[in-house]
Amino acid sequence: MNSSLFLSQLLNGLQLGVLLFLLSSGLTLIFGIMNFINLAHGSLYMVGAFVGAAAYNASGSFWFSLAAGVASAALAGLLIEHLVARPLYRHDHLYQVLATFGLMMFFNELAIVIWGNRPYFVTIPESIRGAVTIFGAPYPVYRLLVIAVGIAVAFGAWFLIQKTRFGMLTRAGTTNAAMVSVLGANVDLLKKALFMLGAGLAGLAGTLAGPILSVQSGMGDPVLILALVVIVVGGIGSIRGALLAAIVIAVIDTLGRAYLPHLLTLVLAPSAANTAGSALASMLIYLLMAFVLAFRPHGIMYSARR
C-alpha cells in the first residue's frame, strides 16, 4: 500500500468530515433544543454554495464570498424559522418532515430557475491554488484550508457552547426549554439565534465545498442524508457526538471507496471485486450506522437524561 496515497486519502476523509461536521452540528443543535427536524438544512447548504459562488465570480474576493454565503444561508434560515418552523415546533415530527420536504423541493427548483440546470462553475482563488507537500505527498492548499476552517469552527462552537452565556442558555434549553423560559431568558430569541447559527454553518459548509464539488441544484440532498446518519450515530443533540461521528464516518467512507475494490481482489476476480467493492463501499456507512444502533440505540454520545 502506497503510504503517501493513503495519507492524502486520509486528509480527503478529514476534509469531508469537517464539512459534514459544519452541517450536522447545526442540525443536531436545532433538533436538540427545538425538537425540530429540518430536512431543508441541505437546501441551506446549497444556498450557501450558490450565493458564495456567485459572489466570488462577481467580486473575485474569497472573503467576501464566504461572508455572502454565510449571510444568505443565515437569512434563509431566519425566514424558514419564522414562516415554517415556528408554527410546527410543538407538533408531530411527521409535519416537520413534510413541511421541510416541501421546502427542499422549492429551493431545488428555485436554484434551477435562477442558475439553470447545469453545474455552476466556480474556481479556487488564485492565492490559495496549488499544492503543498506533506510527508512526501502533494496535497491541495485549498483542501487544507477547509480542514483548518473546520477545526477553527469546531473550537469556536466549543467555546460558544461551553464558555458563553448564550451557550449556557442553549445547554439549559436542550435539557428543559420551558424552565429556561420561566427563569426569564428569552427562549424565542434564543431559538431564532440558534436556527440562524445552524443555517450559517450550513452556508459556510456550502461555500467552502463549492470549488471542490459541483455547485448545482439538488447538491444538498446527498449531503443531508450523510448529516442525518452522522447525528443518529453521534447521538441526537450532542455536538461532541456529531464531531466524532462526522470524522469517523467521512474517513471510513473515503477510505472504503478508495481501498475496498483493491482489497476484494485478494478474494475475488478483478471485475467482480471492482463491482462488489464499490457496492460495498457505498453501503459501508449505513452498515456502520446499523451496527452502532444495534448496540447503542441512541447513538454513541447519548446522555441518559432524555
Added chain:
Amino acid sequence: MHRNKWAGWLLPLLFVALACIPFVAQAMDEPFYVTFFARVLVYALAACALNIVLGFAGLVSFGHALFIGLGCYTVAILADAGIANGWVQLAACIAVCAAVAVLVGAVCLRTSGIGFIMITLAFSQMFYFLMVSLTPFGGDDGLNIYESSDFGLFQLGGSQEVYWAAWALLLLLALFLNRLRHSPFGMVLRATHINPRRVDAFGYSVFRVQLSAYVLSGVITGMAGFLLANLTAFAVPSYISWHVSGELIVMIVIGGIGLVTGPVLGAIVFLVMEELLKGLTTHWMLFMGPAIVAIALLGRNQFAWLKAGISRPGPMKTAAPRRVAGEAR
C-alpha cells in the same frame, strides 16, 4: 359515528368510479389516462401499505421507497435472468421484501420518533446507492424489462392489465384494512401508538406487534413495486429515491392519517395535482413545494381532530377529572 357511515359510502363509490376510468378513456380515445391512473393506483397501493405503519402504528417510515424498489428490481432481475413466470416473480418479491423488512425493521424499531424517521430514510438510501453502483443490474441507467410478468391466465403486458390488477389488489387491500383496523391485532397496533407502556403491561410485546406491522406493510409496498415495474417495463434507482418516500407521506397526510380510504384519495389528489402543474410549467416543483408546506401547516390541525376521533372521547372525559381529583387528595 357519522364519520364511519360517510366513509362506508365513500369506499364503494370510489372503486366504482375507478372501475369506469378505462372505459371512459377508451370512449375518449385517450389511452394515456389508463397509464396515468394505473400509476395512481400503484402509488395508492403503496400509500395504503405505508398507512399501516404510519397511520395505525404511528411509526413515521421515511424509507418506504425501499420496498417499491425491492419489488421493482425483483421483477427486473428475474426477467433479465429469463424467468418471466409471474407467480415465481411474485413469490420471490414477497420473500425478499419480507426478509428485508424483518432485518431492517428489527434495527429501526430499536429507535423511536425522530431516530426512526432518519434510520428508515438511511436504509432506503443505502439500497439506492447499492443499485446505483451495481453495474451488472444497469447501475444509474436502470434495467429494462423486455418480458412482462406472465401469470398463465393473464399477462401484465399493457397498462390496461396492470390497471385492473392494481384495482383488484387495492380493493382487496381496502377490505383487508377495514377488517384489520378492528381486529385484535389492529387494535393492539393502534394502541401501541397511543400508549405503548400500557400495551406492554397487558402482556403484548410492542416490538413484535410493530415489527409484524412493518413486515406486512413492506410486503404490500413491494407488491406495488412489482406492479410499477410491469407498468413502466423498467427499474431505475430513482424509484428508490427518498423523494418517493416523501411523496407517499404527503399522499397519506392529504387523505387523512389512519383512515382506510384516505391514502387512496390522497394519491389521486396528489398525482392529479402534480400532472396538472407539470402541464402548466416545467418548474412545477416551485408550486408543489409550497403546496406541501401548506398541507403540513394546515394538516397539524386536522391531525388533532383525527386523534380526538380515534381515541374515543367519551371515556377520556370521565377519566381526566378523576385523575386530577386523585392527585389533589
